[in-house]
Amino acid sequence: xTEGVTSQEITISRVFDAPRELVWRAWTEPEQLARWWxxxxxxxxxxxxxxxxxxxxxxxxxxxxxxDGTEMTSQGxxxxxxxxxxxxxxxxxxxxxxxxxxSVATFNDLGDGRxxxxxxxxxxxxxxxxxxxxxxxxxxxxxxxxxxxxx
Amino acid sequence: xxxxxxxxxxxALADPTRRAILRRLTQGEATVNELAEPFxxxxxxxxxxxxxxxxxxxxxxxxxxxxxxxxxQGQALKEAADWLAGYRGFWEGSFDRLDEHLRDIQRGPRG
Numbered sequence: 145x146t147e148g149v150t151s152q153e154i155t156i157s158r159v160f161d162a163p164r165e166l167v168w169r170a171w172t173e174p175e176q177l178a179r180w181w182x183x184x185x186x187x188x189x190x191x192x193x194x195x196x197x198x199x200x201x202x203x204x205x206x207x208x209x210x211x212d213g214t215e216m217t218s219q220g221x222x223x224x225x226x227x228x229x230x231x232x233x234x235x236x237x238x239x240x241x242x243x244x245x246x247s248v249a250t251f252n253d254l255g256d257g258r259x260x261x262x263x264x265x266x267x268x269x270x271x272x273x274x275x276x277x278x279x280x281x282x283x284x285x286x287x288x289x290x291x292x293x294x295x
Numbered sequence: 296x297x298x299x300x301x302x303x304x305x306x307a308l309a310d311p312t313r314r315a316i317l318r319r320l321t322q323g324e325a326t327v328n329e330l331a332e333p334f335x336x337x338x339x340x341x342x343x344x345x346x347x348x349x350x351x352x353x354x355x356x357x358x359x360x361x362x363x364x365x366x367x368q369g370q371a372l373k374e375a376a377d378w379l380a381g382y383r384g385f386w387e388g389s390f391d392r393l394d395e396h397l398r399d400i401q402r403g404p405r406g
Contacts, residue, residue, distance in 0.1 A: 154382060158390045162397040170393060170400075180396045183388025263386055 157262040164253040167261060168228035171249065172197045182207040186216065198225055203233060220247075304371050307351035312336070313344050317353060317367065324357075324366035 160167055170176045174195045178188040182205075192206035204219040224232035228251055235245040245267040252260040307313055316330055331341040345365055348354045352371035357364045 156383060156386045156390070158394070160394055160397050162401060166397060166400070167393075170396060176396065176400075180392035181389055182392075183385060184392065261390070265382070267382070 154265045154267065155262065156265075157260060159254065159258055159260045161258050163257055164228050164251050164259045167259045168251055171231060171251075172225075172227070177205070181205055181218070182216070185210050197222060199223060201225075303351045304353065307347050307353055310344070310347075313348055316341075316344060316348065316365075320354060320365060320367040324364040326362045326364050330365065 162170075170180065172195070174190060174193045177195065178190050178193060181188050186207040186209055188205055188207050192204075194202050194204040196202050199222060201222045202219070203222060204217065206215055206217045208215055218235075220233045220235040222231070223234050223246070224230060230251070231249040233247045233249070235247065245265055247263060247265040250262045250264070252262065254260055308317075312334060315334070319325060319330060319333070327338055327341055327345065330345070331338050334341065345354065345356065348365075349356055352368055354365045355368050356366075
């Protein structure tokens with residue numbers, strides 16, 4: 145940890161057309177998680193997954209890029225496990241691009257067979273990163289990067 | 296360290312004038328005079344901004360003493376964009392696949 149570390153909040157939510165119990169199992173059973181963890185183009189082999197879904201238990205997934213075989217490991221520790229409502233994951237700073245992160249996944253039963261999943265992450269970053277993000281840099285940066293890629 | 300470099304980059308990007316300068320440079324390299332034109336600030340102030348951008352690795356400047364044209368360095372910018380887009384992108388992508396997976400398993404035992 146360095147001086148000047150602050151935190152940044154990111155919330156991502158999605159409504160799934162599936163009952164809460166099913167969404168919860170997709171998050172907590174390795175055979176299911178292997179089929180969706182990570183963006184398209186990444187494959188998770190079941191033998192690389194460690195999921196001890198209980199408070200203090202380890203979480204570890206190594207995803208492999210279909211394009212060039214690059215490996216990406218996500219790891220952390222379950223801090224809270226309240227089936228089928230709430231999962232809290234601590235991600236350490238080592239080997240990551242941030243200074244530590246805590247992600248809270250909340251599974252809301254919408255009562256009509258659908259489930260709203262809200263993922264709220266608190267990411268420890270430096271003041272400078274936060275200043276950049278708050279200045280609304282993200283959008284303009286993306287456009288600049290796109291522009292550069294197109295040249 | 297990568298995190299320190301990112302900090303410097305973001306610090307440089309936090310200023311609207313500097314972002315406007317970068318935007319102008321996407322059209323090609325430019326001298327201090329050319330860069331200063333659209334802004335109600337002195338050449339000296341623009342030079343200062345350019346120094347910050349150069350230190351952050353966002354631009355490179357020519358050797359010629361009088362003109363020293365500036366041009367964009369794509370890599371630092373790309374890393375900063377990746378940092379911000381990466382986290383959200385990871386989850387949005389995962390949720391797309393989770394959505395598909397949940398449809399599959401509800402469709403029947405074939406899933």
